[in-house]
Amino acid sequence: MWTRRGILFFVFTIVLTxxxxxxxxxxxxxxxxxxxxxxxxxTTPEPRSGAVELIDVLVLTLxxxxxxWLALKKRSRKGILWLSIFSLAYFGFFxxxxxxxxxxxxxxxxxxxxxxxxxxxxxLAFFVxxxxxxxxxxxxxxxxxxxxxxxQDLVVLKPVKLPHGLQTVLGLLPFLYLGFAVLFAATGTDxxxxxxxxxxxxxxxxAPFHMIMLGVLFLLIGMFVSxxxxxxxxxxxxxxxxxxxxxxxxxxITPAECIECKLCADSCPFxxxxxxxxxxxxxxxxxxxxxxxxxxxxxxxxxxAAGFLLNxxxxxxxxxxxTVYLADLLVTQPEMQFNTENLDISTFMASGKxxxxxxxxxxxxxxxxxxxxxxxxxxLGLVFGFTLLNQVIYRRREGYTPHKGDCVSCGRCFDYCPxxxxxxxxxxx
Amino acid sequence: xxxNKYIDRRxxxxxxxxxxxxxxxxxxxxxxxLKLTRRSYVWQIxxxxxxxxxxxxxxxxxxxxxxxxxxxxxxxxYCDLCGGYFKPDANELSTAAENQxxxxxxxxxxxxxxxxxxxxxxxxxCIGCGKCVKGCTSFGNGSLILQIRHDICVNCNECAIARVxxxxxxxxxxxDEPYIIKGDFSFTNxx
Numbered sequence: 001m002w003t004r005r006g007i008l009f010f011v012f013t014i015v016l017t018x019x020x021x022x023x024x025x026x027x028x029x030x031x032x033x034x035x036x037x038x039x040x041x042x043t044t045p046e047p048r049s050g051a052v053e054l055i056d057v058l059v060l061t062l063x064x065x066x067x068x069w070l071a072l073k074k075r076s077r078k079g080i081l082w083l084s085i086f087s088l089a090y091f092g093f094f095x096x097x098x099x100x101x102x103x104x105x106x107x108x109x110x111x112x113x114x115x116x117x118x119x120x121x122x123x124l125a126f127f128v129x130x131x132x133x134x135x136x137x138x139x140x141x142x143x144x145x146x147x148x149x150x151x152q153d154l155v156v157l158k159p160v161k162l163p164h165g166l167q168t169v170l171g172l173l174p175f176l177y178l179g180f181a182v183l184f185a186a187t188g189t190d191x192x193x194x195x196x197x198x199x200x201x202x203x204x205x206x207a208p209f210h211m212i213m214l215g216v217l218f219l220l221i222g223m224f225v226s227x228x229x230x231x232x233x234x235x236x237x238x239x240x241x242x243x244x245x246x247x248x249x250x251x252x253i254t255p256a257e258c259i260e261c262k263l264c265a266d267s268c269p270f271x272x273x274x275x276x277x278x279x280x281x282x283x284x285x286x287x288x289x290x291x292x293x294x295x296x297x298x299x300x301x302x303x304x305a306a307g308f309l310l311n312x313x314x315x316x317x318x319x320x321x322x323t324v325y326l327a328d329l330l331v332t333q334p335e336m337q338f339n340t341e342n343l344d345i346s347t348f349m350a351s352g353k354x355x356x357x358x359x360x361x362x363x364x365x366x367x368x369x370x371x372x373x374x375x376x377x378x379x380l381g382l383v384f385g386f387t388l389l390n391q392v393i394y395r396r397r398e399g400y401t402p403h404k405g406d407c408v409s410c411g412r413c414f415d416y417c418p419x420x421x422x423x424x425x426x427x428x429x
Numbered sequence: 430x431x432x433n434k435y436i437d438r439r440x441x442x443x444x445x446x447x448x449x450x451x452x453x454x455x456x457x458x459x460x461x462x463l464k465l466t467r468r469s470y471v472w473q474i475x476x477x478x479x480x481x482x483x484x485x486x487x488x489x490x491x492x493x494x495x496x497x498x499x500x501x502x503x504x505x506x507y508c509d510l511c512g513g514y515f516k517p518d519a520n521e522l523s524t525a526a527e528n529q530x531x532x533x534x535x536x537x538x539x540x541x542x543x544x545x546x547x548x549x550x551x552x553x554x555c556i557g558c559g560k561c562v563k564g565c566t567s568f569g570n571g572s573l574i575l576q577i578r579h580d581i582c583v584n585c586n587e588c589a590i591a592r593v594x595x596x597x598x599x600x601x602x603x604x605d606e607p608y609i610i611k612g613d614f615s616f617t618n619x620x
Binding site for chain 2: 350
């Protein structure tokens, strides 16, 4: 009784063999040349070798070490300026802004959440080394190494002081940017930091029009509001700020003791110098204490509420993912399947992948968005809460000091301090 | 004395945070190190997945795309009527511009011997639009392929073309084998 099934099987085998044969056969077989024609090789220029990538890491480490020496030991604004110009030339114009530490945080985020993705050693080095330096010496990276920071630093023309309240509110933006960048990177959706990098187009001397315009706009604003990207957007600056706030050592304005002459206060274009504080009145203290208690109780509430809100919004966030977007489109508007104008749809339809597989993939991504948006909301809520709390915490300061979180160690204040190094000796007599 | 106490407390808090942050960085680095690859990665197009949609030309961050047509000569049939060189409605098989498929005339047609012609990509002119690749894949052997040229590519953290590629043909591949060139079908069929 092998007849029917056997015949079917036989036919099937033949078809399969023919199909396989046709796959291996070229439509137009390669000719046998008689004139001694030699076939050229396909052009495949080699990528940059690993050794060159190591050089990048080496230059980064050396530049950071040089920056530490210039900012903490030599106390030379001129030296920092020249180092920063070198860094701009090397990391910016020569290496064309890639890889940069700011963008590397997305690679790290993706590698933490996507088991199938691993970063290479130089990406990890670019992420970790500036953070470690910040933990020990402050934001040396921002002041003298980061090409994005340096290009803005060089155009500072006539910096205006922003009102404290505005600064605090704008200061929340980097956290927002960081949170969304990590969410989009971790879900494999997009690397938004790289996509909206305002200066990379300038480094490459060519980019889409809107990117160049964005860069030029930032530089124009940067003439008056110094380092606008660093202070009010840069997501890596958030991490560096955390490290720097608790850094072991940090640049000091005066080489010896502050005489509270106030000369340095106006020298800082980034409003990162804090004035000495007097003693608080008893009334003010009790007011602060009451507010502190209220805010402290509010923090978990804010965090939960923000998490809940963003979680509600996750279907919209997930639409940023092209897979989710395509699946949504095809499910809600099935007639779109026959739309040949839309390249994504027509390619998907031609690929032979089923709609079920696509929606399954989309659901998985949406699921990670649902979880991620909770974390993101809680993170943003906490940031907001602690910013509030910070407003009522009183910290006594003697003398003018750089705000360790905000100071980028550019060294502009050095030359304004009238206290001489040798005064140290006379003071301690 | 009370002053010292205050300073001590602040120092203590600072140190605790410092250690905490240091541990966080070390933890992240360590976790990443666990699956760190010693090999670096570069972006590349899988010619077997590529559908020649034309986005390589438009979406690269560089002014002129790092994607160029590469000729895998192993596969070429050296046809007189080349689907990658001539427009489907070409008037005659000549090198006249109006017959050419390539918008920048980046393909050079050279006579080898009767009836065979050699086709050479002039890389300075190629913009990576993939029109010739589509022509060759539809009508010929598919010996013209799009590849990311690593002497031009800046190796972005995330390739801007990969993000919009409708057929997911662009992925990171190890740097030791940075090209996926179609070869003789009888022995290579990488995916």
